[in-house]
Amino acid sequence: MPSFDQPDLARAVEGLPIKALDDLPFGAIRLDAEGVVRVYSGAERRLSGSGDRPRLGLHFFREVAPCMDGPRYRGRIERAMAAGGLDLEFGWTGDFGDAERSLRVRVQSAAGGGCWIFMRREGAVALSDY
Structure with a gap:
């Protein structure tokens, strides 16, 4: 199974059957060029606490994760895509099941656009971290 830290993570998961993404120890979401969810792994559903809510076919930033629809997250992704290279990593706080959970987020270009x-969950954020 692919490691969250491997440099070519997007290529590694694209080589797996979609069902295998459900068994990853981290969440995997694939967006098309317009930001519409095309893959939303069972691992992401389970780890995020989002459950069986509809995800496929929804615009990720407007309908799935509007809290990430801003310059700090969506803006960085769009700027990197416009520059021709998308390989970002950053932290995020908050999750469906735990608003104080720390996440490590990696975003990489998908084959075909x-x-x-x-998203890998790191545990709860201590109040001293604020």
């Missing part, structure tokens, strides 16, 4: 968003 769009991007993959990978």
Whole structure:
């Protein structure tokens, strides 16, 4: 199975059957070039606490994760895509099941356009971290 830290993570998951993404120890979401969710792994559903809510075919930033629809997240992704190279990593706080959970997020270009968003949960954020 692919490692969250491997440099070519997007290529590694694209080589897997879609069902295998459900068994990853981190979440995997694939967006098309317009930001519409095309893959939303069972691992992401389970780890995020989002459950069986509809995800496929929805615009990620407007309908799935509007809290990430701003310059700090969507803006960085769009700027990197416009520059021709999408390979970002950053932290994020908040999750469906735990608003104080720390996430490590990686975003890489997807074959054929769009991007993959990978999220690994790091645990709860201590109040002293604010």
